[in-house]
Each structure stands twice: as structure tokens, then as C-alpha cells.
Amino acid sequence: MVDLQVQYQQLKGEIDRALAAVLDTSHYILGPQGQAFEAEAAAYLGVKHAVAVASGTDALHLALRAAGLGPGDEVITSPFTFIATAEAIAYVGATPVFVDIDPQTFNIDPELARKAITARTRAILPVHLFGQPADLAPLQAMCDEHGLLLIEDCAQSFGATYAGRQTGSWGALGCFSFFPSKNLGCYGDGGMVVTGDDRLAEQLRMLRNHGSKVRYHHDIIGYNSRLDEMQAAILNVKLRHIDRFNQLRRQNAHYYSERLADAGVVPPREDGKGVHVYHQYTLLTDRREAVQQALTTAGCASAIYYPIPLHRQNVFAAAFGGVSLPVSESVAARCLSLPIFPELNQEQMDRVVAAVRGA
Known part of the structure; x- marks a missing residue:
């Protein structure tokens, strides 16, 4: 990643x-x-x-x-x-x-x-x-x-x-x-x-x-x-380079979002109240397993951040076992992160986009 x-x-x-x-x-x-x-x-x-x-x-x-x-x-x-x-x-x-x-x-x-x-x-x-x-x-x-x-x-x-x-x-x-x-x-x-x-x-x-x-x-x-x-x-x-790194992350994120808007996934959204620096580019999809497999087949990395919300973790089960937080649970079941680091080149991003669109 x-x-x-x-x-x-x-x-x-x-x-x-x-x-x-x-x-x-x-x-x-x-x-x-x-x-x-x-x-x-x-x-x-x-x-x-x-x-x-x-x-x-x-x-x-x-x-x-x-x-x-x-x-x-x-x-x-x-x-x-x-x-x-x-x-x-x-x-x-x-x-x-x-x-x-x-x-x-x-x-x-x-x-x-x-x-x-x-x-x-x-x-x-x-x-x-x-x-x-x-x-x-x-x-x-x-x-x-x-x-x-x-x-x-x-x-x-x-x-x-x-x-x-x-x-x-x-x-x-x-x-x-x-x-x-x-x-x-x-x-x-x-x-x-x-x-x-x-x-x-x-x-x-x-x-x-x-x-x-x-x-x-x-x-x-x-x-x-x-x-x-x-x-x-x-x-x-x-x-000394952090502003350049973050700007490249933002550029890469916008490149993805423009090309995935009609790909059957939900790209990340900025709320307009601040500047998002895209530590991760995390989309939502109801076909996560298929999309992740397509990325793997294409030689592209992906990751799930985070598959289990904290209130569902074993360590907190005794205190929060009966708690329902439906948005967190839904996002955890559908989220998938794509590579977003500053050094990504266009060929690499195009390969990621093609894999997601073709899944």
C-alpha cells in the first residue's frame, strides 16, 4: 500500500x-x-x-x-x-x-x-x-x-x-x-x-x-x-516535503474519483470543511471480495481498514456486546482502500482503476 x-x-x-x-x-x-x-x-x-x-x-x-x-x-x-x-x-x-x-x-x-x-x-x-x-x-x-x-x-x-x-x-x-x-x-x-x-x-x-x-x-x-x-x-x-507529499496524495485521490464515479463503487467524499490529505483512499463497495480479487489478479495492492469496528472486538465484547452502531458496522463490511502514496505513477493508477471497473 x-x-x-x-x-x-x-x-x-x-x-x-x-x-x-x-x-x-x-x-x-x-x-x-x-x-x-x-x-x-x-x-x-x-x-x-x-x-x-x-x-x-x-x-x-x-x-x-x-x-x-x-x-x-x-x-x-x-x-x-x-x-x-x-x-x-x-x-x-x-x-x-x-x-x-x-x-x-x-x-x-x-x-x-x-x-x-x-x-x-x-x-x-x-x-x-x-x-x-x-x-x-x-x-x-x-x-x-x-x-x-x-x-x-x-x-x-x-x-x-x-x-x-x-x-x-x-x-x-x-x-x-x-x-x-x-x-x-x-x-x-x-x-x-x-x-x-x-x-x-x-x-x-x-x-x-x-x-x-x-x-x-x-x-x-x-x-x-x-x-x-x-x-x-x-x-x-x-x-520539508510534507506539503508536496500531501498535494500528490490529493491529486492521486481526485484521479481515482473521477474515473471511479460510475464504476459501481462509492468513492470517498470530502465534506468541504477542511483539507483531506488522504492517508488512505477508502471506497465502499457491496462487491468487496470480487473487487479485491480483481486487484490482486492485476498485481495491485489493496487493504481493508477496518474490518471489525472496535465495539465488536473480542477485547471489548463484555462491555459492548449488545451495542449496535449500524453505520460503523455497514462501513466495516463494505470498505476497501486503494494505493494512494505520493509516488504512484499514472500507469499504476490506471491499472488499479481498470481492475476496479472490471470486477
Whole structure:
């Protein structure tokens, strides 16, 4: 679904020089590359603080810890996403409350989120799924009205904007993943939490580094969750190219959509409230198995993101076994993602289109 080798070859000179610089300094943890990346990412996203951590899952976990969420608290979130979102809520002892999604965007439905608020609700955690921003204005308004935290899961949306502002800059906290296949990805695991709150930023920096502000002085129980200098160096290079990468993804998506509009599938839809950066190009089809087989026969990759909604996962069955979220369940049964990475060429996309149309 992504060709990291092609991207590396395009950036090889820049990346090799950046990695060599790290090796020359022999400074591998919490060094100048990480500090530079945090500063550049914060400037790009329009936030005061960026705290780099070891993974996107850690970003979510540490954000919830820094915010003080714990047992007895409820966090409203989407059931149609990767499990890390709900895992992080469970890690801190809080309870995920799944509400159904908008059938057009696959993001959390704000009106259903409002109806799910109880006296135990502490936060709303929308996911900007597949690179399309969630509808943040009504979510922020209800958080303000009820004294809740808005915490954004931006794992798939680096560079996406909503109403002219970057995802991650709306909530009290924004959580990013730099897994290799992401729009902005390193060559291992990596993540980041952003915030405009000085206290939260201080907590995050302690939590990622064994609860320490000063070496060998530990104020809280923390974790070992630090982005290493090699990954930070790679991200510093790729950050310079992120707007071009995202624009190519958008061009590829529009190329597909124009050619699949009458192909018996439902292409992804943009809601017009922000800029979709197409981490995935996910269509809907009632003939998923046939379409996927046609793609395989043509030598084209495809994937199902996500085949089982979180409320139907075994790990949550005891709590949510009787819950019905029909839109999420319908989308999970019909969704199929096509290759959308920036380095795709027209011949490759035409082969994908022909396979889908011929299925």
C-alpha cells in the first residue's frame, strides 16, 4: 500500500546526510535533532509545544495521562479506527464510549457525541480518519459547554486542516503517529503530542522520560517513550516535503474519483470543511471480495481498514456486546482502500482503476 523504497531513493541524499550527522555526534536520545523537529513541527502546526515520543500509541496514552484521566472517567470516541485509540483510554483506566460515525466522512458524528455525554464524561477524542478532519467546531463547542477536554487523534492527518487551522491545534492535546506508512513517517516507530498548555507540556516531557525533569530526579511515575535522534533526523528531512507529499496524495485521490464515479463503487467524499490529505483512499463497495480479487489478479495492492469496528472486538465484547452502531458496522463490511502514496505513477493508477471497473 506504500512504496517506502521509492520515496527513500528520491530523498536519499538528504536522508543519508542527516543520518550521518547523527552518527558523527553520537547523541542518540533527546538531542539536537529531536529538539529541532519539535520546534519545526510546532511552527508548522501552529501550536506552542510539541513533545516527541516513541509511537503514536504512546502519544495517545501520555496525552490522557497528562490530562489526568483515569478510573471512573468516560471518553467519547469513534468505533471505526485502529484499536490504539481505545487502548490508550483503557491504559489509563478510563472507559471508551463508542458513538457511531458520519456515513459520508467515516468520522465521529457530533450530534451522537452530544447525546452520549454523561456526568462521567471527561473528554471527547475524535479521530481524523484516513486524513479527513473530523467536524471539530461542534465538538469543540460541546466541550466548552460541558467543561470537557477535546483531544485529537491526528495519527492519520498530519498536514490536514479544518477551517484553515491544522489538525492537532484545535484541542487541548493533539496526538500524532509517525509510523513509516503515515503521510509524515519515520523508519521505525515515532509519535508526538502537541498542546498550547504549558502545564500539560511539562507533564508530557516528564512522562516520556521516566517522570524526570532533571536527570536522576523523578517527580512522577513515567515511561520510557523518547523519539530517538535517527528517527528525528529522518522526520526533519521529510517535514520539508510534507506539503508536496500531501498535494500528490490529493491529486492521486481526485484521479481515482473521477474515473471511479460510475464504476459501481462509492468513492470517498470530502465534506468541504477542511483539507483531506488522504492517508488512505477508502471506497465502499457491496462487491468487496470480487473487487479485491480483481486487484490482486492485476498485481495491485489493496487493504481493508477496518474490518471489525472496535465495539465488536473480542477485547471489548463484555462491555459492548449488545451495542449496535449500524453505520460503523455497514462501513466495516463494505470498505476497501486503494494505493494512494505520493509516488504512484499514472500507469499504476490506471491499472488499479481498470481492475476496479472490471470486477
